[in-house]
Amino acid sequence: MALALLFFLIRSLPGDPLAVLSEDRPLTSEQVRDLQRRYQLDQPLGAQFTAFMGGAVRGDFGTSIQYGRPVRQLVLERLPRTLLLGATVLLINFTLGLWLGVQQALHRGRPLDRILTTLSLTGYATPSFWLGLMLVLVFAVRLHWLPAAGSQDPGLDGAGVLTVVLDRLRHLILPALTLAAVSIASSMRYQRAAMLEALRQPYVAAARARGLTEGQVTWGHAWRSALPSVLTLFGLWLPILVVGAVFVEQVFAWQGLGSLTAGAAAARDYPLLMGTAVLATAAVVTGSLVSDVLHALLDPRARAE
Amino acid sequence: MLRRCGRLLLLMTACSAAPVAGQAAPRRLVIAIGQTVTNVVPTLSRSAAAREISDLVFLRLGRYGGTSFGDRAAVPELAKGWTRRDSVTLAFDLDPRARWHDGTPVTSRDVVFSFNRARDPKQAVSVASLLVDIAAVEAEGDNRVVIRFDRPYGEQLYDATYHVQILPAHLVASIPPDSLVSSAFSRAPVGSGPYRWDKLEPTEYLQLRSVPGFFLGAPAIEQMVWRFTTSQESRLNLLLTGGADVQEDIIPPTANLSRLPERPSLRVAHLPSMGVNYLLFNQRAPADTSRPHPILADMDVRRALTIGLDRATMAKAVFGRYASPASSPAPPAAWFGALAPQPVAFDPTQAARLLASRGWRDSDGDGVLDRNGIPLALTLLVPSSSVSRMQVALVVQEQWRQLGVKAEVVPLEIAQYLARRKPGDFDVAIESFTADPSPWSLLDRWGCGAEANYGRYCSRTADSLLRAAHLARRDPAPAIRAWLRTVAEDFPAAFLFAPDKVYAMPSGYGNVTWQVESPWQMVWTWTLAGAGR
Numbered sequence: 001m002a003l004a005l006l007f008f009l010i011r012s013l014p015g016d017p018l019a020v021l022s023e024d025r026p027l028t029s030e031q032v033r034d035l036q037r038r039y040q041l042d043q044p045l046g047a048q049f050t051a052f053m054g055g056a057v058r059g060d061f062g063t064s065i066q067y068g069r070p071v072r073q074l075v076l077e078r079l080p081r082t083l084l085l086g087a088t089v090l091l092i093n094f095t096l097g098l099w100l101g102v103q104q105a106l107h108r109g110r111p112l113d114r115i116l117t118t119l120s121l122t123g124y125a126t127p128s129f130w131l132g133l134m135l136v137l138v139f140a141v142r143l144h145w146l147p148a149a150g151s152q153d154p155g156l157d158g159a160g161v162l163t164v165v166l167d168r169l170r171h172l173i174l175p176a177l178t179l180a181a182v183s184i185a186s187s188m189r190y191q192r193a194a195m196l197e198a199l200r201q202p203y204v205a206a207a208r209a210r211g212l213t214e215g216q217v218t219w220g221h222a223w224r225s226a227l228p229s230v231l232t233l234f235g236l237w238l239p240i241l242v243v244g245a246v247f248v249e250q251v252f253a254w255q256g257l258g259s260l261t262a263g264a265a266a267a268r269d270y271p272l273l274m275g276t277a278v279l280a281t282a283a284v285v286t287g288s289l290v291s292d293v294l295h296a297l298l299d300p301r302a303r304a305e
Numbered sequence: 306m307l308r309r310c311g312r313l314l315l316l317m318t319a320c321s322a323a324p325v326a327g328q329a330a331p332r333r334l335v336i337a338i339g340q341t342v343t344n345v346v347p348t349l350s351r352s353a354a355a356r357e358i359s360d361l362v363f364l365r366l367g368r369y370g371g372t373s374f375g376d377r378a379a380v381p382e383l384a385k386g387w388t389r390r391d392s393v394t395l396a397f398d399l400d401p402r403a404r405w406h407d408g409t410p411v412t413s414r415d416v417v418f419s420f421n422r423a424r425d426p427k428q429a430v431s432v433a434s435l436l437v438d439i440a441a442v443e444a445e446g447d448n449r450v451v452i453r454f455d456r457p458y459g460e461q462l463y464d465a466t467y468h469v470q471i472l473p474a475h476l477v478a479s480i481p482p483d484s485l486v487s488s489a490f491s492r493a494p495v496g497s498g499p500y501r502w503d504k505l506e507p508t509e510y511l512q513l514r515s516v517p518g519f520f521l522g523a524p525a526i527e528q529m530v531w532r533f534t535t536s537q538e539s540r541l542n543l544l545l546t547g548g549a550d551v552q553e554d555i556i557p558p559t560a561n562l563s564r565l566p567e568r569p570s571l572r573v574a575h576l577p578s579m580g581v582n583y584l585l586f587n588q589r590a591p592a593d594t595s596r597p598h599p600i601l602a603d604m605d606v607r608r609a610l611t612i613g614l615d616r617a618t619m620a621k622a623v624f625g626r627y628a629s630p631a632s633s634p635a636p637p638a639a640w641f642g643a644l645a646p647q648p649v650a651f652d653p654t655q656a657a658r659l660l661a662s663r664g665w666r667d668s669d670g671d672g673v674l675d676r677n678g679i680p681l682a683l684t685l686l687v688p689s690s691s692v693s694r695m696q697v698a699l700v701v702q703e704q705w706r707q708l709g710v711k712a713e714v715v716p717l718e719i720a721q722y723l724a725r726r727k728p729g730d731f732d733v734a735i736e737s738f739t740a741d742p743s744p745w746s747l748l749d750r751w752g753c754g755a756e757a758n759y760g761r762y763c764s765r766t767a768d769s770l771l772r773a774a775h776l777a778r779r780d781p782a783p784a785i786r787a788w789l790r791t792v793a794e795d796f797p798a799a800f801l802f803a804p805d806k807v808y809a810m811p812s813g814y815g816n817v818t819w820q821v822e823s824p825w826q827m828v829w830t831w832t833l834a835g836a837g838r
Contacts, residue, residue: 015720019727029756031426031434067343068486077507133538140546141567148542154335154510154530253534253543255341255508263535266690268720 003056006277007049010270017041017065017268039065039271052274061278062271066264071275074260079279081151082256084168085175086242092180093187093237098230100184101191102223105199116188124185132178132251139174147171149253175252179245183237190233194226201225228299231291238287239280332833333528335510336825337540337549341533342511345502346494347470348422348432349486353739358531360826361513362496363470366397366416366450367462369822372640373743374459374781379466382521383411383497384450392457392778393440395465399448402520405473406501413444418474420452427482435468459777460743467742471497499524499829508533515829524829537561537692544568544809551810557693559625565809572812575805576819577638580739581631582694584685584701584799586610587731589761594729600681601732605663607796612649613656613708619700620802623693627805633789634740634747636803638821641744644786646793648800656708667709674709682711683732686725689716694735697801701735726759734759736798742822744785745775751792762797 018035036042039062040051055062061071100120104113123131140148147153151171156164198204199222207217246258257276264272340352345359367379367387376389384397403411420442426433438461441453452465473495480488494502499521500513510532515524532549534540543549545567555561555573565571586607590596600606620628629637632648665674665681674681683705687698695716702712712733717725726734740746748771749755753763767788774784793800806824815832 013720015718015724016727017720019723020720034427068349069343070487073487081508136542141542144546148546148548149534149536149539150509150532150543150548152506152509153548154506154512154532155333155528157504250536251539253532253536253539255533259535266718266720 002281003053003274003278004049006281007052007274008045010273010277011045011048013265013268015268017270020267021065035065039063052271056274056278061275064264064269064272066267066269066272071271074272075257075275075279078255078257078260081254082242082245082258084151084172085179085245085248085254085256086238088172088176089179089183090234090237092176093184094234096180097184097187098191098227101188101230102195102218104188104192105195106218108196113192120185120188123181124183126182127247128178128182128245129247129251131181132175132248135174135178136251146174149251151254171254175245175248175254178251179248186237187230187233190230191226194229195222198222198226224298228295231294231298233291234294235284235287235289235291238290239283242280242283332526333530334526334551334828335530335532335549336551336553337532337534337543338553339535339537339540341508341535342531343505343507344486344491345511346485346491347472349491354531357823357825358511358513358529359470360498360823361500361529361828362494362498362502363472364403364496364498365466365470367466368826369463369467369742369820373463373467373741373745374777376462378460378463382466383416383471384466387462390451393454393461395452395454395461396445397450397452397465399450400520401448403497404518404520405476405497406495406516407473407476409473409475410447411471411473411497412447413450414447415471415474416450417442417444418478419472420469422472422477422482423469425482432468436464438464456776457778458775459779459781460745460775463743473497500529503528519829522830524831525833526828526831529825529828544571551808553808554806555809556625556627556807557623557696559623561809562625570811570813571809573807574810574817574819575627575807576821576824577629577636578739578804578806579636579638579742579822580737581634581636581803582697582735582737582801583631583634584610584614584801585734585736585760586762586796586798587729587733587760588763588797589729591730591732594761598732599679600683603663604796605659606665607799608649609656609659609663609708610705610710611796611799612652612659613710614701614704614799614801615651616648616799616801617651619697619704620804622700623696624802624804627807628802629805631800631803633793633800634738634751634798635744635789636740638803639740639742639744641782641785641789642803644782645789649793653708660708660710665709672706672709673711680711681709682713685712685714686722686731686734687714687716688719688722688735690719691735691737693804694737698735729759729761744771744781744788747771751797760797762795764791764795767791767795 018032040048059072063069064071064074067074100116104116107113136148139146147170153167156167204217204222207221242257245256246262249256249259261276264276338354340354342352342355342358344350345355345362347359347363350356350359364382366382366384368382370378370380372378383399383403385400387395387397390396399411399413405411423432424436424439438455438458439452440455443451445451454461476490476495480490485491499516499519501516503512503514505511510530513529515527517523532543534543540552541561541564544552545564562573586601588598588602590598616630630648633645635642635645660674664676667674685698685701687694689695698714702714705712725731738750749757751762752758752768753765770784770788770791774781774788777784813834815834817831818827820826
């Protein structure tokens, strides 16, 4: 259903992919007809949809009009970079973000809570492209500590594994920091609220009454029960991080799926656009599934239901 | 904690910046470009950047020689020379030193194969239509190729050399055309040029390595690397931090130039481009293209709108000193650009007078001219992705406002822009066009009924002049000059300026030669005078 909706919405966009293709050198009517045949654009929309679904079932999304290469190949080329960046940001959000959220709850109303709230909300309100540019200006252009763009340096042929890994990490730091800075506020706020709720529960008071240390009370009792509700965020964040980091990808020339999707939309590259849309849909479903499974694993009440 | 983080960062910087142990740092030139290149096989490469890179891997029979007419339209490359047998036959003698990068000699079989493939519209969509005048390509032995044309005309040598890069038949002939794009050859092409394919890190960079035994002379720059970076800001940052040595199209905005001193070794190099920017006037009514445009069908109005624009100031505002005025579709960098008439002067008084003489007056005092109740209001279509064209649109809007013309700027993403331009759903469109070295290619945009003639301009006189030039066997200049004058005087567009191609690059290279139609084509002749890495 979602795929059908996506397919017809994308096809209803004004614009012609072959017009974009022929911008460089005008095509004759015969050449246009030939290309229309090649990309099945001369078929009725219903027939195109049937052909698309037939291919999609086999994992074949056709050939990109813009690149003239199989969509699957293009997506697979970009996927590792996207996953690397996305996974790093998720890791930061769900480790540092949750830890900071817990600290805020433990220091509720005190200076640490207020400072962290101010910082996280400032990050949340900051446009990612602006923050990215500022970080590049400071850490790359002025200090020369980190690379300004790309996900790897050319010219490392024959270099050792350590050099290559460190090179990748250097390139990862700024885009990951940028994305994390603008997104960490969500996990912090959710965790803070859930933790405050948990800390008010009678079993926490009971744990304290049994003489457990504050660390055991916080992490062993309160945090465990506060965690499941925060994990629902994972389902929301996964699709955004898979195809939604367009601006950050632009600023850092991080060639991931976000910029591929944006380019496909601009060129009306229907097969490529559908390929990335299917992936985004899959990310939504996977995100929901993973958060449900984690929720069930961590919360016995959910398992009982 | 902070100190520890700082130490880690420094360690990572040191590890990655250091040259690989035991290896001398290669002399390489890293160029930051705005496009992503996935394929450089001639019949498959789709972008301008891909074609420029392809020019270093795959040679032609001859390189463009600065004119498209006559038998000096090319300088030898794979062919060491050519002779004219009659008015429709050229014979090319291949250079026996030419080798494919796998060591196999280049033979006439490769040339015949490549031409046959390029002439097939199913295999080479954009090239086949340019080769329709070639009747046959035949081999005479291993080292001679004979090309026969349908009729005598002045651009035979140009057609035989400019459009077709030679492919290795021994590697490509066995690959079905439909499978070429996904073939091993496509992933690691073998050419005969000064640089061979080294590595493509998809979406990141493409690397070529010099061919030490290249038969025309070994390149001094050992590696050429193109880094793909779509955002101009990122390209500039790469350049300033040493992640790239060269940035293409560093302007607009001109403010970028002021940042170059941050890396003192950089200098600005510029060369005239084959591009022209212009305001295309639609001569048919947008709602019904069978009728003339209610405002722009009048040549005096088009003339007034053109001379009412201060194009010199406009060019300076957008491109600084890196643009030259244009008066016709001929780019000043093309050999026939010198035949174009002088640009019409900026004259707002004369523009106002012309409009008044055609009945356009501000009868209701609202600042907008009108005639018979119709205001002189036009939509100005502009692709929002083009920084320079967006800037130009705003300047045009303001300058026309001072004339009493209301221009509504309509920024559209490129696909929408093209979708409205093709059926003629616009009044004025801000266009940018890159010409081929042949004036004949201009017929695509300015000929009656031509595929890309979106403004529906039609002058039978102009068309016949260009045809006469194309068929001229001696001096085509008079016919081209007359064609350019006719077009310029019809004002099918307000020709604005021809922007230069501007590069930021390191100083210290010697014998720097640029080819206007493919800038990097001669990089193999550059010398290292203390530059490089």
